[in-house]
Structure formats: structure tokens, C-alpha cells
Amino acid sequence: MLFYVAKRLATGAALLLVVVTLIFIAVHLVPGDPARTILTGTGSTPTEEAVAQLRTELGLNLPLGEQYTRYLSDLAHGSLGHSLQDGRPVTAYIGERMPRTIQLIVATTLVSVLAGVTLGALAARRGRFFDRFVLFGSSLGIAIPAYVAAILLIFGVGVQLQWLPSxxxxxISEGFGLYVQGLILPVVALSIGFTAIVSRMTRASVLATARQDWVRTAEAVGLRRRTVFIRHVVRNALTPVLTVTGLQMGALLGGTVIVERVFSWPGLSGLLIDGVTNRDYPLVQGVVIVAAAIFIALNIVVDVSYGLLDPRGRRS
Structure with a gap:
């Protein structure tokens, strides 16, 4: 098992290095001069001498390879660099915004898993009508983008009905009730597609598990069908659901960008968009690298958990 975990960690580290390299190249290929953008933001037209001096101070005049080497060295020492706009550490910006994005992801995951597993299990057990209802609802949920659901919720619940803040x-320090009210609509918008995917996976897994010989044997020896279904069928069917949940949690890091913007939620999305707008290379790189690191870490946790639940998964 230790070799399995070490192998997954090594793979994750290699993948993160690839992500760091690709984002570094992509950001530097974006048209525009950060030094000129910064000086133009002061309200005056910068001279070429001032632009050249600022580029030297920021290290932007160095060859791309040397900038890349310096950036890797900073990463190795735990630094994501400093913002080109005000010189503030990128980690300070991310430290302020990341908890708010994590709150959305955790709340969305809890709601989606509970609702998706319940609906999927009931769809596999109940009659044909409920099964078709869940299948239709999950197909609709997968088809609706999160930002479209967000706009519809704002218009219907926030503006027309005025039940919740739009x-x-x-x-949370200003009032738990107000905090929860502001959290509901973004979580619902993000949970629709997540719940649909989990419910379909749960349904398929439960149906496949219920056909196993050991299930019929358990029922034949006198165990109640309800007991067999809950304690044995559903529990054994949750392994694929765990994998999907981990992948979807990683996908939420990207999916929250537009939703946070729509709901004016001060998470990482605003930080990322501001960084792109201002050509703030370190800020953009820092946000993307942190998001990628979390995504990779989630996949490693899922792989290790899958290996613990099913030893056959360790062979891959």
C-alpha cells in the first residue's frame, strides 16, 4: 500500500510540474505589457524610459527561460511571487479569497452527495415511474450550465419572489443566518449538475450490485430486503460514487468562476479575472497553480481511498 501511495504522489508531483510549465508559458503569451498596463493605470501616459525601468525592476526584461527558473526556485521555497500591481504577496491574496471558494465547494459537495445518493438509490429500488422521473431530472440537470441556473435563480428567487439575497x-461573524441565506442560491446553482451526475452513477451502481449472487443469497437465508438493500447493496455500490465525487469536487474549482462572478461572491474567481485584466502574471499563475494542486490532491485522495476500499484498484 505504501508503494501505491508513493506512486500516486510522484505522479501528482509530475503532473503539477507540467501544469506550472504550461500556465507559465500561456500567461506570457498573452498580448500586452504588464509594465505599461501598471503605469497607464496611474492616469498618465508613460514614457518608454519609465516602462523600461519598471520592466527591469519587475524582472520582465530577463529571458523567458531565466524567468521560468526563478519562478520554479520561488515555488520550491513556498513563494508564489508578488503581485505586479502593488507588490503584495500572491499567497496573501489567495489566503483571503480561498476560504470563501472552499465554503462553496464543501457545501455544494455535501448537498449534492446526500441528494444524489438518495435519489439514485430510490430510483433503483422504487417503481418505474420514479426511476424515469429521476433519469429525466438528472438529464435535465446535466444539460443546464451552472451559470444559466444561477441567472434563473437570481431572477426567480432573488428578484421576483425576494425570498433570498440575489x-x-x-x-459568518456578522450573523450565521445572513451567511446561510447568501450561501443558498450559489450552492443550489452549483449542485444541480453535481447532483444529477451522482444520482445517475448511484443508480447504475446499485442496479449492478443488486444483481450479484451474494445479494440473492442474503435474501434467501432470511434477511429482510430492506436490510440487505441499505446495509449491503448501497454500501457496496458507493465506491464508484466516491470516484465521481472526487472528480466533481475538482471540477467545481473551475465551475465556480462564473457562478461566483454572477452572485458577486468574493472568491478566487474575482482574483483570477482581475489578474488577467491587469496582466498580473504572478497573480494569475498563483491562482491557477493552487487550483490545480487542489484538484490533483483530491484525485490522489480518491485513488488512495479507492485502493483501500477495493484492493484490485491498487494494480493500476
């Missing part, structure tokens, strides 16, 4: 963020 946007903004309230810190």
Missing part, C-alpha cells in the same frame, strides 16, 4: 457575501 448576490453578495456576508461573513
Amino acid at each position: 448576490g453578495g457575501y456576508t461573513d
Whole structure:
């Protein structure tokens, strides 16, 4: 098992290095001069001498290879660099915004898994009508983009009915009730597609598990069908659901970008968009690298958990 975990960690580290390299190249290929953008933001037209001096101070005049080497060295020492706009450490920006994005991801995951597993298990057990209802609803949920659901929720629930805030963020220290109210609509918008995927996976896995010989044997020896279904069928069918959940949690890191913007939720999305707009290379690189690292870490955790639940998974 230790070799299995070490192999997954080594693969994750290699993949993260590839991501770091690709984002570094992609950001530097974006048209525009960060030094000129910074000086133009002061309200005056910068001279070429001022632009050249600022490029030297920021290290942008160095060859791309040397900039890349310096960036890797900073990463090795735990630094994501400093913002080109104000010189503030990128880690400070991310430290402020990341918890708010994590709150959305965790809440969405809890809601989606609970609702998806329940609906999928019931669809596999109940009659044909409920099964078709869940299949239709999950297909519709997968087809609706999260940002479309967000706009519809804002218009219907926030503007027309005025049941919940249509946007903004309230810190939990200012009132738990207000915090939850602001959290509901973004979580619902993100949960629709997630719940649909989990429910379909749960349904398929439960149906496949229920056909196993040992299930019929358990029922034949006198165990109640309800007991066999809950304690044995559903529990053994959750392994594929665990894999899907881990992948979807990683996907939420990218899926929250537009939803956070729509709901004016001050998470990583605003930070990323501001970084792209201002040609702030370190800020953009830092946000993407942190998101990629979390995604890779989630996949490693899922792989290790899958290996613990099913030893056959360790062979891959």
C-alpha cells in the first residue's frame, strides 16, 4: 500500500510540474505589457524610459527561460511571487479569497452527495415511474450550465419572489443566518449538475450490485430486503460514487468562476479575472497553480481511498 501511495504522489508531483510549465508559458503569451498596463493605470501616459525601468525592476526584461527558473526556485521555497500591481504577496491574496471558494465547494459537495445518493438509490429500488422521473431530472440537470441556473435563480428567487439575497457575501461573524441565506442560491446553482451526475452513477451502481449472487443469497437465508438493500447493496455500490465525487469536487474549482462572478461572491474567481485584466502574471499563475494542486490532491485522495476500499484498484 505504501508503494501505491508513493506512486500516486510522484505522479501528482509530475503532473503539477507540467501544469506550472504550461500556465507559465500561456500567461506570457498573452498580448500586452504588464509594465505599461501598471503605469497607464496611474492616469498618465508613460514614457518608454519609465516602462523600461519598471520592466527591469519587475524582472520582465530577463529571458523567458531565466524567468521560468526563478519562478520554479520561488515555488520550491513556498513563494508564489508578488503581485505586479502593488507588490503584495500572491499567497496573501489567495489566503483571503480561498476560504470563501472552499465554503462553496464543501457545501455544494455535501448537498449534492446526500441528494444524489438518495435519489439514485430510490430510483433503483422504487417503481418505474420514479426511476424515469429521476433519469429525466438528472438529464435535465446535466444539460443546464451552472451559470444559466444561477441567472434563473437570481431572477426567480432573488428578484421576483425576494425570498433570498440575489448576490453578495456576508461573513459568518456578522450573523450565521445572513451567511446561510447568501450561501443558498450559489450552492443550489452549483449542485444541480453535481447532483444529477451522482444520482445517475448511484443508480447504475446499485442496479449492478443488486444483481450479484451474494445479494440473492442474503435474501434467501432470511434477511429482510430492506436490510440487505441499505446495509449491503448501497454500501457496496458507493465506491464508484466516491470516484465521481472526487472528480466533481475538482471540477467545481473551475465551475465556480462564473457562478461566483454572477452572485458577486468574493472568491478566487474575482482574483483570477482581475489578474488577467491587469496582466498580473504572478497573480494569475498563483491562482491557477493552487487550483490545480487542489484538484490533483483530491484525485490522489480518491485513488488512495479507492485502493483501500477495493484492493484490485491498487494494480493500476
